[in-house]
Amino acid sequence: MKKILISLLAVALSLPVFAGLRQKKADKDTNQFRYEIECAGNAIQGTYLVKVWSYSKSASIAENQCRKNAVHGVIFKGYGGGQGCVSQRPLANTPGAETQNKEYFDSFFSEGGEFQKYASIMEGTTEVVKVGREYKVGVTVSVRKDDLRKALEAAGIIRGLNSGF
Numbered sequence: 001m002k003k004i005l006i007s008l009l010a011v012a013l014s015l016p017v018f019a020g021l022r023q024k025k026a027d028k029d030t031n032q033f034r035y036e037i038e039c040a041g042n043a044i045q046g047t048y049l050v051k052v053w054s055y056s057k058s059a060s061i062a063e064n065q066c067r068k069n070a071v072h073g074v075i076f077k078g079y080g081g082g083q084g085c086v087s088q089r090p091l092a093n094t095p096g097a098e099t100q101n102k103e104y105f106d107s108f109f110s111e112g113g114e115f116q117k118y119a120s121i122m123e124g125t126t127e128v129v130k131v132g133r134e135y136k137v138g139v140t141v142s143v144r145k146d147d148l149r150k151a152l153e154a155a156g157i158i159r160g161l162n163s164g165f
């Protein structure tokens with residue numbers, strides 16, 4: 001009986017370790033920023049409503065990474081029109097902005113990083129598709145682009161709209 005309790009305790013204590021390893025794997029997948037972003041419709045002023053498709057071996061982890069990918073897409077990729085939307089250029093339209101500011105963005109996109117302030121998942125919008133050995137997870141995300149732009153301007157990553165030509 002004592003051996004069973006000790007075994008159960010050992011398993012219970014190791015579960016957070018496994019969860020941490022799964023999250024690190026997801027962060028590694030996300031650091032490659034392998035995702036697709038598209039317009040999901042019109043949003044309220046100051047925000048973008050985007051559909052982000054992320055890839056991972058775990059559907060639940062891919063869903064969590066969609067917020068990070070949505071913010072990354074708004075900053076560095078932009079997205080095309082469709083569904084009554086106008087195409088949006090990336091906020092950081094300077095080539096190499098991500099690599100030039102690597103330290104800033106490593107912190108910005110870290111687990112619990114600042115990116116979380118600018119994105120929220122719209123409830124009930126998750127789609128999961130099994131593709132080979134991994135999952136393609138689509139989530140609709142609202143990105144507060146005006147606030148994100150202000151933060152990037154304050155950090156000196158992008159130029160302000162009123163900075164002239």
